[in-house]
Amino acid sequence: MKIKRFEEAYLADVIGLFRETVRTINLADYSPEQVKAWAPDEIDHERWLTRLLDNYSIMMMEGETLCGFAELHGGSHVHMMFVHKDHQRRGIASLLLADLEKIVHRLQETQLTADVSITALPFFKSQGFAVVEKQQIEKDGQVLQNFEMKKKF
Numbered sequence: 846m847k848i849k850r851f852e853e854a855y856l857a858d859v860i861g862l863f864r865e866t867v868r869t870i871n872l873a874d875y876s877p878e879q880v881k882a883w884a885p886d887e888i889d890h891e892r893w894l895t896r897l898l899d900n901y902s903i904m905m906m907e908g909e910t911l912c913g914f915a916e917l918h919g920g921s922h923v924h925m926m927f928v929h930k931d932h933q934r935r936g937i938a939s940l941l942l943a944d945l946e947k948i949v950h951r952l953q954e955t956q957l958t959a960d961v962s963i964t965a966l967p968f969f970k971s972q973g974f975a976v977v978e979k980q981q982i983e984k985d986g987q988v989l990q991n992f993e994m995k996k997k998f
Contacts, residue, residue, distance in 0.1 A: 846912065846937070848944050851902035853894060858911045859904070860888050862929050869930045874963035875989060882985035900924065901948050905937050915941040920952045923959035938968055950998065957996045962989075969994050 851859070867884035875883070901917040905928075912935075913928035923945060928937045949957050960980065961969045970976075974994040982989050 846905055846907045846940070848903050848905055848940065851897045851904055851914065851916075853898070855904060855911060856890060856894050856897070859897065859914050860890065860893060862911055862914065863925070863927050864888070866927045866930050870933065871962060871964045876987075879984075879987045879989050882987035883989060885985065896924075901945070903941060903944055905941055907932075913937040913941055915945055917945045917948055921949055921954040921957055923957065926959075926965075939972070942972055955998055957998070959994050961992045961994050963991070966992055966994075972996070 864884040868880050871880050871883070896918075897916060901920075903915050904911055905913040911929065912932040913926070915926040916924045918924040923942070926938060926941055926945075928935075928941075946957060957974075958977075959969060959974065960982075961974070966976075974996045977993040977995050980991050980993055982991060
């Protein structure tokens, strides 16, 4: 497996991985209506492309297969991190996070923040993050719970 910077050619794969992972893995903690609102059928590809290119965005590849991706916004906020439903519990999230942390250290930031789903909460806690606040967010008429988290360096 190898981490590489996001490339535009992988946009459809990244969006597909996001949608499929949310709609399967996150069903353990959210209702079908909530995951459909979170990962809808229609996603603005141009908006995603702009955001992924404007931020530090990486992909975990196994050969030509996309196994996961992550996006660091503003040098200190994990905006997204998802691992393909068929590649869970293989250490991919840990490797993606370690790569993001290298950038955070290089930028001399003192903390890393993330808004984390119920599903991802145990992982982030295991990586040294602490809950700052329980949050309720609205997506397409659905209210979803997540957690603002912080890791200080």
